[in-house]
Amino acid sequence: MRREVLLLIARQFWANAFKSKAIYFLLGLTAVLLLYAAYSGFRYHEQNHFREGHQEMARESWESNPDKHPHRMAHFGTFAFRLKHPLSTFDFGIESFTGNAVFLEAHKQNTTNFSEASFSTSLIRFGELSMAMILQIILPLMIFFIGYAAIVADRENGTLKILLTQGTSWKEILYGKALGLAGISLLFYLPFVLIAVLMLALEEHATADDWTRLMVILITYLLYLVILSMITIVVSASSSTSKNALVKLLGLWLLLIVVLPRTAQSVGTYLYPTPTKLEFRSAIEEEVIQFGDSHDPDDPYYQSIKDSVLQVYNVQSTEELPFNYSGFQMFTGEKISAEIYKRHQGMLMQQYQKQNQLTKWLAVANPYLGIKSLSMSLCGTDLASYISFQLQAEDYRYQLAQTMNELQMKYIKANVASSEGQVNVVDAKEWKAFPDFSYQYPTVGQAIQNDALATASVLFWLLLCIGMMNHWSDKASAL
């Protein structure tokens, strides 16, 4: 392939595209959509202000407690509010369907509530307009539209024959046109890059990790657009008429973007059933009960623990122990129930991942699914990020409960049973000493690792497209 010929063809394709008024319309439309999506993303992210505000409100309320029995504080509990990742402005992912706030207290793992979807009409199920959505769904359609006739129109009007007789190779024509088309899609893409970079630059909390994420995102989308450009050229080269090329590309778009994803997810969900909430809770409850009821003083399991503790300390009754025994019993109970819960929760999440796996595997056959999945992971808006929030909230809850149990063991007299009133209390400074909840986003490395398949699928498609281009360079005909 000669470089100057390639560039000549690319430039000529570019110039041709700008002869029609349609492209200006498409550019204008993209700009409007982009601005609206960026604004929406910015406003969505502003929800963090509410959440930070409420996190502070919850903290103030926690710290304002007077001297109290620690078990009262364990039930007073606190809240964890899920903060949106700075890059969630770019791709909303599953965020509208995940809970945003959870009450954290002793003995009880509450559900994460108040997803945006729970406040919404079924309008939300039509999808949301984000920058990622435009790049994933709308831009492909525009690329198909601009490029569908690239080769086939030249064949229809005979220019192709002239080009070939003048010594241009098929390869040069195909790659030249693909380059021209990719160039145009780059023109559409550039404003997205600028706005995404600008938005992250204006975000005060942006870290180096966020910038790495953004770089990977921007490169991935670039590859996606190159892949789409090549697909367009290959379809154009392999079609007999421009109408056929257009119909094929539109059909492809519908199949890959509208029909397949929802179908795949439905089938995945069907194949891996999950327990109902009642089943899930009962299974945990039954397992916990098998150990024993930590609130019941006569429970046989806890009775045996008690006997061994008494033996170790060589005393006759719990009242002679150097610590508050009921605090110790709850400490043990919390440990057991938290472990059981964690295991069940883990299994449930694994089942969700399995439900999603079919869709993830289909990325091999559908580049849209690959980019969708990868983009969500990189923007911290995928299932793995949500699971990480839930795990951190649960860890914090556990720490809170156990810290209160330890305080009870340490400061409450051995013979005290009731937690009521101002008599058996711990100093209020202990509440301040227990740190506030602060959510840590997973790192970019974890995100890519979680989505290795999607990363691979984007690269696979790039190679596949190059393969197809070369194949058609040998096979295509001028007539």
Place this chain on the structure above:
Amino acid sequence: MYQLLLQQFLRTKTCQLGLALVLILGILSIITGKQFLLDQEKIASQVAAKQGEHIERNLELHGDDLPLLLYYLKFSLVSQPYPLAGLSIGQKDVNPSVQRVTILTLEGQKYDADLVNPTKLLYGNLDLSFIIVYLFPLLIIAFTYNLFSEEAESGTWKMVNTMAKSTIQFLLAKLIVRFLLLASVLLLLLVAGVLIMGISINGIFLLFTISSILYLIFWFVLCFWIVCLRRNSNFNALTLLSFWLILVILLPAFINNYLTNAYPIPEALSTMIKQRDGYHKKWDSEKRATMVKFYEDYPQLKHHGFPPEEGFDWPWYYAMQHLGDLESREESNAMQEKIRLREEMSRLCARFIPSLHIQLAHNDMAGTGLLQHMNFLALTTDFHKKTRLYFYPKIFGNESPESVNWQDFQPNQIQLRGEISWFTVLMPLLLSILLFSGLSAMQIRKDLRA
């Protein structure tokens, strides 16, 4: 002529592919709907089965202490879907259909989310409503975009022109054939739904069917208008797909983003904190003050008097719990108000956009929309109140669990549907049909004059 046109059309690849696609997905959608109904039934039967067991187990443990027993006991309210929900699942998969509540603070219980895979929610359900709203229009576009241009481009138009009495009638006949074909496919799927899901054929089902057919007609008329412009196939395909993109993807997303940002609901988070503080902080305040506030709401219990400030007291405990609800009521009401506002605005916008309108109408008919869930929450509040008021006198009067007939506390089953009027469902569709019929007629007349 119709028969010939039909035979001719059935032989095309577009027709065969399109029909195959919609039939396969249609069957999948009915399986999805059936599975959804089965899951809902399973949930309801589990709740029913567990309820007795749950009460018995707790009676065994705390059978001598009614207030302690009521600390643990959960009472269930189940919102059973109509079988029609299998055709239009709506928001029913986002929001739980079971409320299991104790008589403690309700605000801390009633928003508890269900266990669902959020990724699944993101991709959405493949229910028949999706097929109708998204896929049928695409088939209509694929079947009609070259209604005229295929004849022009293959050179048969001149023949039609000389042979047919009226070219418009010829085009209309082609259109009607395609409409009848797709309408039959839709009816076929609906009948399959009726048989498999046990949907009863009543006024609501009739309205569901008629509104769906009208929605198809809307798309046919829209396509016919573009066809009447007599441009080439490529232009038609692109223009019609743009219409689809705007009506089914862009506008809904546009409006949704707007509503989300225009009506954020931080009140939900405030409610959460307020109800906790409203109850919990009472542990540190004067018992008398708590009781005074409680008795303001329930003066019928006032004769039970005030507990001593020292020591634990059950009536006081339940009074504290009630104050959790009381002191978060303002935020809770503000939250509900905003949700209703979102709901109203959605409906208002939907009136002008047939795709949105039909989706919301389907959910209303199936009882699976946001409004029905809000009603469910309101009923939960009533149910909670009724249950509390039944037990309060027994707690305050220090009665034993034996004074209660526990058999009466089976799960309450309810079925919810929105207020549906034929007029509001059909009118927007009829008007949009009228609009595009008018545009087509104008175009045809212009052509005839030229």
